[in-house]
Amino acid sequence: MKSFTPFLALTLLAAPLHAQSSVxxxxxxxxxxxxxxxxxxxxxxxxxxxxxxxxxxDAWIEQQLHPERIDDSSFEQFLNGYKSFDVKQxxxxxxxxxLQRERRQMKKDSGEDTANLRRTGQQLRSVVGxxxxxxxxxxxxxxxxxxxxxxxxxxxxxxxxxRKGGPMPFLLTSFDRDVIRPNSLGKFRDLLGAxxxxxxxxxYLDNARSTVDSTHQSLGLQQxxxxxxxxxxxxxxxxxxxxxxxxxELLELHTLGVDGxxxxxxxxxxxxxxxxWTMVAGTLQPNAQRRxxxxxxxxxxxxxxxxxxxxxxxxxxxxxxxxxxxxxxxEDVLNIVARYPATARYIATKLARRFISDNPPQSIIDRATxxxxxxxxxxxxxxxxxxxxxxxxxxxxxxxxxxxPFEVVASAARALGAAxxxxxxxxxxxxYLGQPIFGHxxxxxxxETGDAWMNTGAILNRINFGLYAASPRFAPSSTDAFxxxxxxxxxxxxxxxxxxxxxxGGAISPDTRKILVTGDNPMLGxxxxxxxxxxxxxxxxxxxxEMTMAAEPPPKAxxxxxxxxxxxxxxxxxxxxxxxxxxxxAIGSPEFQRR
Numbered sequence: 001m002k003s004f005t006p007f008l009a010l011t012l013l014a015a016p017l018h019a020q021s022s023v024x025x026x027x028x029x030x031x032x033x034x035x036x037x038x039x040x041x042x043x044x045x046x047x048x049x050x051x052x053x054x055x056x057x058d059a060w061i062e063q064q065l066h067p068e069r070i071d072d073s074s075f076e077q078f079l080n081g082y083k084s085f086d087v088k089q090x091x092x093x094x095x096x097x098x099l100q101r102e103r104r105q106m107k108k109d110s111g112e113d114t115a116n117l118r119r120t121g122q123q124l125r126s127v128v129g130x131x132x133x134x135x136x137x138x139x140x141x142x143x144x145x146x147x148x149x150x151x152x153x154x155x156x157x158x159x160x161x162x163r164k165g166g167p168m169p170f171l172l173t174s175f176d177r178d179v180i181r182p183n184s185l186g187k188f189r190d191l192l193g194a195x196x197x198x199x200x201x202x203x204y205l206d207n208a209r210s211t212v213d214s215t216h217q218s219l220g221l222q223q224x225x226x227x228x229x230x231x232x233x234x235x236x237x238x239x240x241x242x243x244x245x246x247x248x249e250l251l252e253l254h255t256l257g258v259d260g261x262x263x264x265x266x267x268x269x270x271x272x273x274x275x276x277w278t279m280v281a282g283t284l285q286p287n288a289q290r291r292x293x294x295x296x297x298x299x300x301x302x303x304x305x306x307x308x309x310x311x312x313x314x315x316x317x318x319x320x321x322x323x324x325x326x327x328x329x330x331e332d333v334l335n336i337v338a339r340y341p342a343t344a345r346y347i348a349t350k351l352a353r354r355f356i357s358d359n360p361p362q363s364i365i366d367r368a369t370x371x372x373x374x375x376x377x378x379x380x381x382x383x384x385x386x387x388x389x390x391x392x393x394x395x396x397x398x399x400x401x402x403x404x405p406f407e408v409v410a411s412a413a414r415a416l417g418a419a420x421x422x423x424x425x426x427x428x429x430x431x432y433l434g435q436p437i438f439g440h441x442x443x444x445x446x447x448e449t450g451d452a453w454m455n456t457g458a459i460l461n462r463i464n465f466g467l468y469a470a471s472p473r474f475a476p477s478s479t480d481a482f483x484x485x486x487x488x489x490x491x492x493x494x495x496x497x498x499x500x501x502x503x504x505g506g507a508i509s510p511d512t513r514k515i516l517v518t519g520d521n522p523m524l525g526x527x528x529x530x531x532x533x534x535x536x537x538x539x540x541x542x543x544x545x546e547m548t549m550a551a552e553p554p555p556k557a558x559x560x561x562x563x564x565x566x567x568x569x570x571x572x573x574x575x576x577x578x579x580x581x582x583x584x585x586a587i588g589s590p591e592f593q594r595r
Contacts (some may be wrong), residue, residue: 002173004027024390024393024397025210025390025393025394026393026394027395027398028393029053029397030049030053030221030272030505030543031505032057032393033049033057034049034505035392035393035398036050036052036057036060036387036396037049038399038411038595039149039355039387039392039401039466039595040061040064040145040146040149040355040387040535040562041064041140041145041146041148041149042140042145042148042149042410042414042415043407043410043411043412043414043415043595044409044415045415045417045481045504046417046481047413048259048414053579056543058243058388059530061146061384061387061388064145064146064147065146065183065185065380065384065387066380067144067146067147070143070144071143071146072142072143074143075138075141075142075143075420078137078420078422079134079137079140081422082128082130082133082134082422083130084126084131084173085130085134085173085177085265086129086140087173088298089171089173089174089178089199089298089300089301090298090299090300090301092127092170092171092173092174092300093167093170093171093280093281093300094299094300095170095197095279096167096169096170097167097299104168125169127169127170127172127173128162128172128438129424129427130170130173131172131173131176131437131438132379132424132427132436132437132438133421133422133423133424133426134422135152135176135406135425135427135437136406136409136413136421136427136430136437137420137421137422137426138151138412139152139223139406139410140410140413140414140418140420140421140426141419146185146383147181147184149354150184150185150379150383151176151180151181151184152406153184153351153354154180154183154184154191155175155176155180155438156440156445156446156448157253157254157350158180158195158254158446159253159440159442159443159444159445159446160172160175160200160201160438161203161204161438161439161441162438162439163439164203164440164558165202166203167199167203167281167300168200168203168204170300171198171199171200171203171300171314172408174198174199174200174300175198175199175200175201178198179191179194179195179198179200180192180194180195184379185379185380185383186378186380187348187376187377187378187379188338188343188372188377188378188379188545189334189335189338189339189376190330191379192254192255192334192337193331196246196250196274196330196334196512197277197302198279198302199279199300199301199302201246202246202277202278202279202302203279204443205246205249205443206243206245206246207243207245207246207247207274207277207278208277208278208279209243209270209278210239210241210242210243210246210274210275210277210278210308211242211275211276211308212242212272212275212276212308212309213241213242213310214241214571214576216272216310216311216312217310217311217312218306218307218308218309218310218311219276219306219307219309219310219324219325219326223273223518242268242272242275242310242323243271244267244268244271246271246274247267247268247270247271247274248267248271249443250333250337251267251270251337251374253444253445254337255337255338255340255342255346255347256337256340256342256343256346256388257342257343257345257346257349259342260340260343260346261317261342262317266316266317269314269315269316270316270333270337272310272314272329273310273316273321273329273330273332273333274310274329274333275308275309275310275329276304276305276307276308276309276310276326276327276330277302277304277327277330278302278303278304278305278308279300279301279302279303280298280299280300280301280303281299298508300570304326304327304330306326309326309329310329311323311324311325311326311341314329316332316333316336317336317337317340319332319336321333338377339376339377341373343377344369344372344373344377345365345369347372347377347382348365348368348369348372348382348433349368349369350364350448351368351382351383351386352364352365352368352386353389353448353449354448355386355387355392356382356386356389356392356397356400357393357396357397357400357401358400358401358448358449358450358451361391362389364385364386364389364391364392364489367385367389367569368382368385368386371384371385377418381420394437399591399594399595400594401450401594401595402449402450402451402453402454402593402594402595403453403592403593403594403595404435404446404447404453405430405433405434405435405453406430406435406437407595408433408462408465408592408593409426409430409433409469410463411592411595412465412466412469412474412587412592413426413469413474413475414585415481415482415502415503416469416470416474416475416478416481417475417478417480418474418475419475425473425474426474428509428555429465429468429474430532432461432465433458433461433462433465434453434458434461439484459523460523461522462588462593463521463523463524463573463585463588464572464573464588464590465587465591466584466585466586466587466589467573467574467581467584467585467587467588468573468574468584469575469583469584469587470576470583470584470587471580471582471583471584473574479579481502482495482498482499482502482579482583483498483502487579488578492517492582493517495579495582496513496516496517496582499516499582499583499586500513500516500586503586503587503591503592504586504591504592505542507591508589508591509584509590509591512586512589512590512591515585515589516582516585516586516589519577519581519582521585521588524573
């Protein structure tokens with residue numbers, strides 16, 4: 001009998017499962033149900049397939065395209081338990097400023113009051129911890145599944161990093177709540193503008209401190225010069241300068257794409273147009289705010305500062321922006337890039353890659369691009385074009401995507417009928433699998449294709465996670481998803497059939513079936529040797545459950561060993577027997593890693 005090797009697992013995950021065909025909706029009716037639940041939602045919960053089958057695939061898609069019409073009151077009651085969710089952005093930033101003052105005072109007074117310093121540090125971390133936990137809980141339990149999928153997509157597209165420092169932890173809740181989530185299925189220009197003015201993005205990519213350089217005239221200085229020709233640029237602005245970080249990522253990652261036809265000069269001109277787009281620091285005293293013309297602005301809010309703005313002429317992607325203007329320069333830049341032809345194709349391609357396959361057919365990219373252009377960037381209409389397309393329902397797209405760690409954890413919890421979890425546990429598991437939420441330092445976000453997530457260490461971690469997921473540590477044991485309590489007294493073969501039917505619609509490979517029947521996964525037997533050879537540390541079951549900032553596992557291995565899907569720490573699998581073992585091995589199988 002052929003042995004089950006890491007190479008075989010990689011092959012099963014990487015190889016296309018079906019050949020491309022041109023027939024409309026090639027998938028069977030049952031395949032369509034599972035396909036939609038795995039792409040436009042985070043996988044089926046017990047009973048979801050039956051409900052969707054009764055409702056109809058097209059009706060369900062249409063309902064999900066309008067999340068505002070979906071009653072989610074039951075889950076919203078759960079969200080009421082998160083203390084930070086109803087706190088305004090301004091109060092969040094004030095809280096950060098107060099904590100910083102307390103920390104400085106503690107260090108000054110004693111220098112050794114580590115208990116109090118730890119307590120304030122825990123307050124800093126708890127804000128991010130609640131947001132991370134809620135992201136997983138929403139994916140698991142919200143009825144507005146497509147909105148959650150789109151929120152996950154856009155928060156990766158417009159990536160920000162929790163460990164940036166400063167007030168960043170206190171800016172993320174508003175970024176999720178006020179910027180991304182409400183605009184996730186709206187107009188792209190509205191979403192782009194909300195992101196550009198969000199304190200989280202302004203701080204993360206340093207536009208908050210980008211000012212006119214010494215070779216150009218500032219708008220504020222122009223205005224003062226009309227009253228006083230001898231007016232001088234303030235010292236802090238003479239020492240500051242243009243920062244191109246946000247301008248570059250706006251063009252390369254957020255809109256046109258790396259091959260979108262812009263030049264380095266366009267980056268500079270965009271950066272000049274966005275000077276003065278900044279935020280109100282929570283540490284500013286009222287007198288300082290008045291001097292800067294921000295008397296009415298709330299801490300942590302977007303503000304335009306004329307004295308920081310470059311007032312000279314600019315040319316962006318061939319369009320001239322006349323000098324002497326202020327906020328309008330940045331607004332015009334956003335209008336230009338949001339409606340640039342390369343942007344339509346770039347966003348359409350990324351959405352097709354998310355919903356169809358790592359290499360989506362050119363035909364659906366073209367139609368989604370046309371929809372984007374025709375509707376002035378209506379995200380809902382672009383997603384509708386993709387989700388109702390023949391390419392979406394082609395056999396080639398069925399189980400063609402490898403799940404990200406976030407999708408693995410959310411789909412496992414949904415498959416098991418788990419209740420939403422307000423603890424840090426699920427977010428920490430996502431981090432152990434290689435995708436800490438708001439934990440990607442570079443602005444390009446996490447990988448969008450399956451090959452980036454699949455390596456030997458990542459596969460072993462996912463197998464171990466499957467066993468962990470089937471244990472009481474992850475979710476209370478339930479047989480509801482597998483036919484009820486009577487399944488516990490069934491034969492092993494019938495138990496395998498029930499699990500395969502519930503999780504995969506009955507379709508599993510002979511290798512996976514053998515593992516489920518025998519309870520023996522050869523990859524687990526070699527895990528210790530592989531971990532030792534790779535220098536990967538083993539995390540004891542349940543270790544490190546206290547949430548760290550950005551929900552990252554402890555750095556027990558060198559940075560050089562950290563890859564996508566492998567954080568240098570290996571989850572240790574609990575010892576399971578009987579039916580729970582079958583469920584755990586199934587969740588860790590190659591079939592469950594696909595969606």
